[in-house]
Amino acid sequence: MLVFSLTAALLCLFSMGTIKGTIQAQVMDESRRDFSSQISLAQKQLSSANLADSSQYQQLIGNLASELQNNGSGNMIGVYLMSGDDSNIDEKTFVPVSTEPEYTNLISTEMQNDLQSDSDDSIYYQAVNIAKSEKGTPGAILGSTISSNGIGTVKIFALYSYQTQQQALLQIQFNMLVSDVLLSIAIVVIIFSVMRSVVKPVQDVAASAETMASGNLDIRVQVNRQDEIGVLQRSFNEMADSLVQKIDELEKAGDMQREFVSDVSHELRTPVTTMRMAADMLSMHKDGYDATTRRTVELLDGQIRRFQEMLADLLEISRFDAGYAALDLTEGDVREPISQAVEQIASIAETKQVPLNVHLPNMEVLACVDARRICRIVRNLLANAIDFAEGRPVEVRLAVNRAMVVISVRDYGVGMTASQCERIFDRFWRGDPSRARTTGGTGLGMAIVLADVRLHGGDISVRSQMGKGTWFLVTLPRNPENGPVNVAQAPIRFSAENNGFCTVGGFGIADNGFSDYLTGEPNVGKGRKQ
Template identity: 55%
Template sequence: MSGDELRIRIGRRFSWRRLLKSGRAEVRRSLQARTVAMVVAVTLAVAVIFSIVSMVSVRTTLLNQVSMQARNDFSNMVQQAQTGLDSADVSDSVQYQQLVNNLASSLQNEGASNLVSVYLSGKDDESRLIVPVSTDPTYEDAVTDDIRTAVASDTHSRVFYQPIAIDVENRTDVPGAVLGTTLDFGAVGGIEFFALFSYESQENSLTQIQLNLISVCLALSVLVGIVVWLTLHGIIRPVGVVAATAETFAAGDLDARVPVTRKDEIGSLQDSFNTMADALNQKIDELEEAGAMQRRFVSDVSHELRTPVTTMRMASDLLESRKDEYDPITRRTVELLSGQINRFQDMLADLLEISRYDAGYAALDLVETDLRDPIRDAVEQVSGLAQAKGVPIHADLPNVGVLVYFDSRRIVRIVRNLLANAIDFAEDKPIDVRLAANRRAAVISVRDYGVGMPHDQVPHVFDRFWRGDPSRARTTGGTGLGLSIAMTDAKLHQGSIRVRSELGEGTWFLVMLPRDPRLGAVPDNELPVDFERGTRRLAITGGFGIADNRSADYIKREGKPRASESASTRGGAR
């Protein structure tokens, strides 16, 4: 494998963008990572600001010091040069030039370590007695015309200072300074003296200080991040243990507890959680015991009332058979008595059914039968009530059998209770009963177009003894247990009942039943019909009839078809 291929492969495995995306996701997901990132960012920002302020201050102070030092060094050089000129005994131009050359060399050799070059020239250029001398001609251009003019026009031997930037050893813009003055040398009318100083070493020191500050900032940020991470880890980890234990407790493991490992506030949280769990356990036990006692009471009372109610029923039947012999008032009393006894018997039957379910004694008598039969039976049982209320029932069922394993008695009761509820609230409008099926499940639909319910009441329709509008006249004499029992029967079949309602548009029930309850519940995505998700509208997805994934469902057994084509078009039925 070539080096280029290896680099390409490594580049594919490692991506800064993927790393950044992963880090952002971790920061959003983790409180610990978010806190550490924020603390590190703040620490780094503070350290950077402090470093910048410190560098500006240090740079200003250092440049002032080196500038002062350069001035002092130049003053010493001026004093040395002036002493040399004053003590010199020369008479001709050759000696003058030799003296200036020696003086420049002496000043360069004995000057400060940051002295770059010395430049000497006669103040009177017309005399031509002295040729300008430079110890390093490379930097002659560093002596600008401005400082030359200032020195040439000075008559009081003042020292002039000019900051400059010079190039030193392949480095550009190194800070430095040119200092200049006039030396008194009567024979030639004076000598202009310039000295070039470099601040390279000070600049190197500043650079090193900057690198050190950057390193300290980064190290400090990393150290603070590690400290904060470890601190938060010590806090969040036990809190996470408490949260995990709470989830376990909520899932049903009532014996889940948190080990108390600390004596600080976290320890108080752990101990408080355990105390709360114990209190909840005790309360749950009390509620379960109270519920069991209530269920036993209801069951015992229901059983005990069956005998006297049967006796009352017999007496009422006797009176009913001879009511024509009574006067109108007595006859009406007998009719009311018979009706209330019937309602009492229905309530006892419902209570006994509920008590059997609560006690875990309810069982299914599964038989593979045509699901249309119990639907027809239920429609027939409520037909008299529907006619009396003036409510038409439209049963639109497939024209072929829908074989399903079910308990016929319970399915009849489910549909009958849903129809009785719909008749109560249909307000002379029709009720539609339809059936959908595929290979896995069957769905019975019961819809009325009556008054409907507000959305906040819909979740309570299956609660025991709950009524959406207690003020309404209940001509059916319902007990308030019908829909609860219907849901119980559906759950025994590994199914469920779903409901939607709109005020003024009616109520819609869908009874979801697996084709074979012994195989367990059917996932929502495999149901032939369901309510539209993400909305509360009275709308469904799928279609009624018999189909499987938009194709005809022919399931043959011993040469006989078990199902046929859909009896209606699919999709978006309302």
């Protein structure tokens, strides 16, 4: 619209300039024609006059000036007659005559000289400004010469005013300007209306799409057009209906799958428990069996144990999916569930010849946590680290401040790529499916770790490099009732400046004894809260 307005303004200026030039040309032609006819009339009268003395010459000149003034066009202001013989001023045959002496000074000396030297009776034109107002009025002086045997050469000048034409031109320009403004406004309104009729429905569809993207699947657009916009509106509504239908189908399928997994897991618990009891009985008497039978009993016991762990993981996942998982918060020393997890996994680490280096503070670290879930988090992380440590050490550390605890589990094994790190918490995903899983993993351990951490309002982050190992940092609030953790205030965290193993902060206890982690109040003068 801005381009259109500028174009319209330029066209208006060009039109006004063209009209002004046309009117000026017409006025000049009219003035020339009128002056030419007056010159012809004066020449006839002067040629037919029979004069005896100079007094009659003067009278003739005066009458001629009056007649030219009377016979001229309405915009002729004055007529000026001067002798054309300047060779001897004292012998002039008549005194100059003017019908409007006030403007005699507008006749330039240059124009008089041009007439003096002219021998073809040409008509000369000079534009002037008649001082009738502050700005003046445009006009023109036209000059030519006539001759007589008795008088000689006579210079004739006529002053024409273009005030009427100027007023007409100003009125035309004003009318054009007003018309241009009104036309521009009308066109802008029309363009705006047309664009609004096109853009507004599209904006409505876009806004509805954003609303749907935010999770409101019930949003629909009003179909009020029969053109392509109407096709877009109908297509959006049909797409929304189809999307809702597909989501409902997926949710139904997901519910059925979760229900199936839950039901199967529960139904299998009884036979697996019976099998577990039978395997235990066989294991108790395996020393009396031959070598083949004894090996068979050991394999049976291991696989049943793995089956039990898989059922436990499936049941736990089904609880998370159903929204039944809940924390059993108790205030206690965070070091205890970490130590329990290390003890439970120690035999596996020894079998794989993986050293476990545990570095915990030498004073208790109180926090409100679900000890069973904390133990499972650390156990699953250690099991994953041992699987990929390739005989290198696995480290467990703890960092604490007034608001958070950070559990660190790091191995120096094969490591992972960036794309593998993104999928490590996916269910049933394994970084290397071909690797032997001596720990009996089900592919659900890391997914359970993530669910347990989030249930506490915590955060888990991972960094890994091929050939250098993998490092997990589990950040948990010391009091989950205070809300989720802010990792930026954790006692140790990965640096955001690179994707390597650089960290900010350090391990150990910071501000542990200076304030109550539950209330934030200073512990000065109080005993420790139990």
